Amino acid sequence: MRKTSxxxxxxxxxxxxxxxxxxxxxxYSFNSSRLVTVWAGFSGRWYFELLxxxxxxxAVWTSLRIAFxxxxxxxxxxxxxxxxxxxxxxxRGKTALSSMVTAPLVMPEVITGLSLLLxxxxxxxxIGWPEDRGMITIWIAHTTFCSxxxxxxxxxxxxxxxxxxxxxxxxxxxxxxxxxxxITLPVIAPALAAGWLLAFTLSLDDLVIASFVxxxxxxxxxxxxxxxxxxxxxxxxNALATLIILTVSLATFFAWYLMRRSxxxxxxxxxxxxxxxx
Amino acid sequence: MSNFxxxxxxxxKPSRRWVIAVPLLWLTLFFLLPFGIVLKISLSxxxxxxxxxxxxxDYANETLNIVVTFGxxxxxATDTLYVSAYWGSVKIxxxxxxxxxxxxxxxxxxxxxxxxxWQLVLLLLVMLPSWTSFLIRVYAWMGILSNxxxxxxxxxxxxxxxxxxxxxNTNFAVILGIVYAYLPFMVLPLYANLTRLDMSLLxxxxxxxxxxxxxxxxxxxxxxxxxxxxxSMLVFIPAVGEFVIPELLGGPNTVxxxxxxxxxxxxxxxxxxxxxxxxxxxxxxxxxxxxxxxxQSRELEx
Numbered sequence: 340m341r342k343t344s345x346x347x348x349x350x351x352x353x354x355x356x357x358x359x360x361x362x363x364x365x366x367y368s369f370n371s372s373r374l375v376t377v378w379a380g381f382s383g384r385w386y387f388e389l390l391x392x393x394x395x396x397x398a399v400w401t402s403l404r405i406a407f408x409x410x411x412x413x414x415x416x417x418x419x420x421x422x423x424x425x426x427x428x429x430x431r432g433k434t435a436l437s438s439m440v441t442a443p444l445v446m447p448e449v450i451t452g453l454s455l456l457l458x459x460x461x462x463x464x465x466i467g468w469p470e471d472r473g474m475i476t477i478w479i480a481h482t483t484f485c486s487x488x489x490x491x492x493x494x495x496x497x498x499x500x501x502x503x504x505x506x507x508x509x510x511x512x513x514x515x516x517x518x519x520x521x522i523t524l525p526v527i528a529p530a531l532a533a534g535w536l537l538a539f540t541l542s543l544d545d546l547v548i549a550s551f552v553x554x555x556x557x558x559x560x561x562x563x564x565x566x567x568x569x570x571x572x573x574x575x576x577n578a579l580a581t582l583i584i585l586t587v588s589l590a591t592f593f594a595w596y597l598m599r600r601s602x603x604x605x606x607x608x609x610x611x612x613x614x615x616x617x
Numbered sequence: 618m619s620n621f622x623x624x625x626x627x628x629x630k631p632s633r634r635w636v637i638a639v640p641l642l643w644l645t646l647f648f649l650l651p652f653g654i655v656l657k658i659s660l661s662x663x664x665x666x667x668x669x670x671x672x673x674x675d676y677a678n679e680t681l682n683i684v685v686t687f688g689x690x691x692x693x694a695t696d697t698l699y700v701s702a703y704w705g706s707v708k709i710x711x712x713x714x715x716x717x718x719x720x721x722x723x724x725x726x727x728x729x730x731x732x733x734x735w736q737l738v739l740l741l742l743v744m745l746p747s748w749t750s751f752l753i754r755v756y757a758w759m760g761i762l763s764n765x766x767x768x769x770x771x772x773x774x775x776x777x778x779x780x781x782x783x784x785x786n787t788n789f790a791v792i793l794g795i796v797y798a799y800l801p802f803m804v805l806p807l808y809a810n811l812t813r814l815d816m817s818l819l820x821x822x823x824x825x826x827x828x829x830x831x832x833x834x835x836x837x838x839x840x841x842x843x844x845x846x847x848x849s850m851l852v853f854i855p856a857v858g859e860f861v862i863p864e865l866l867g868g869p870n871t872v873x874x875x876x877x878x879x880x881x882x883x884x885x886x887x888x889x890x891x892x893x894x895x896x897x898x899x900x901x902x903x904x905x906x907x908x909x910x911x912x913q914s915r916e917l918e919x
Binding site for chain 1 (some may be wrong): 759
């Protein structure tokens with residue numbers, strides 16, 4: 340029997356603290372009463388009401404589209420930024436770039452949202468674009484702060500990559516672009532996938548920045564949830580929360596399974612090498 | 618090798634410039650430049666027009682007029698509401714950061730010391746909540762803390778209290794909400810730092826007769842300084858400007874600057890005052906942001 344340590348107890352307590360509120364949310368999503376806090380029996384009616392709510396469904400579709408395009412663009416920009424920061428020697432503007440990559444990670448959302456809105460208003464006055472604020476402006480805003488997260492994820496992977504394989508490819512005559520697509524890209528692909536997923540969830544989740552830069556045309560899911568939650572607790576939101584938590588948990592479990600399998604494969608290959616006497 | 622670098626340079630030279638230019642231009646246009654515009658608007662006057670502020674530079678009748686107003690900043694400095702909102706935000710954020718650290722450090726420590734095959738699972742378990750939805754996680758506490766919420770109902774049912782304790786819409790709820798929402802961001806950098814900790818140093822300390830607590834204070838804590846700074850800044854800086862948590866969990870007594878800025882912008886439509894509020898907030902946060910940047914760039918470039 341291992342001695343229980345203080346930090347071990349705190350870890351269990353911290354995990355309980357993180358998960359109990361989510362469990363409560365899930366349990367009450369099956370409550371048949373409209374009063375969320377009084378248990379009145381098991382029912383799935385809030386899920387049916389959720390699926391009949393046209394406003395929520397439309398917002399889900401809007402948010403998913405914005406998140407998809409923001410994450411995709413953020414992966415392109417963030418990977419470039421990571422490449423520049425990790426691989427390139429000092430050049431003018433490198434400090435500026437690395438500051439602009441780390442600052443969005445902590446910048447309060449109200450500041451980012453306000454500043455981007457004022458930029459869009461100014462641009463509309465000066466060059467007549469963007470005429471209306473909506474999905475395009477949210478896409479730009481989300482791409483900007485998501486690419487900072489992607490850059491951090493990709494940069495930490497890039498630092499671990501063995502440079503000698505790329506050098507070998509180029510010694511053998513591969514052009515830099517070809518080397519990038521055939522050697523570097525496959526090696527950092529897991530980081531790109533992780534960065535894309537992170538950017539996708541960040542974009543889906545953002546309320547404050549989207550509220551600032553959006554126009555009447557685009558209402559994202561967090562905006563609908565927020566205006567409903569402001570009025571108080573609603574069981575329909577609990578049902579939505581349950582579906583979100585379920586989706587994220589399944590995706591995480593799947594990612595964990597893939598990681599574990601590739602790790603096991605690597606170990607097996609190593610073992611075979613060893614037993615073969617190589 | 619010199620042949621190789623020469624070839625590399627020749628081939629990369631035209632494209633290298635592009636690789637640098639694209640992210641640099643995008644971030645300059647959509648991250649840096651907007652701050653200049655916020656500064657500009659903060660020096661203008663509110664006006665009933667679209668957009669609702671007066672132009673600073675105006676050219677009419679062959680005269681160039683430049684009108685710069687410091688009135689918005691003066692207004693912020695003299696109105697006690699704003700001063701107390703800044704102070705209140707910093708105080709709440711600071712308290713929440715300390716609580717996060719006190720809970721997060723032992724968690725990260727236990728994770729770093731766990732058997733290797735458990736570490737990934739524990740890391741995913743800690744991070745998973747942050748991938749769901751911030752808004753919904755804050756909302757979860759509304760149902761738990763409200764007057765007819767889970768805690769009060771349970772306490773009344775158990776006969777421990779007669780009337781509900783007011784927990785929702787208090788500063789207590791706001792701090793709890795911040796700790797809950799930001800805990801993963803505290804644990805992640807701490808864990809990353811503590812896994813790299815050289816265990817032989819701890820063994821050496823214990824071999825030399827150092828007690829556990831003594832080792833923690835004199836060896837482990839100083840060595841994990843980078844992680845402590847990064848985690849604390851990841852919690853403190855966004856928490857100062859937090860809007861969702863004080864709006865949903867806070868009460869009328871919770872004056873936090875993010876909430877005030879939101880109200881000035883969306884309800885009063887006073888863009889210049891909202892801009893001045895943002896600039897002052899940025900001025901308060903510039904030192905913590907620089908601190909975070911120093912740690913983060915060391916992480917990125919090493």
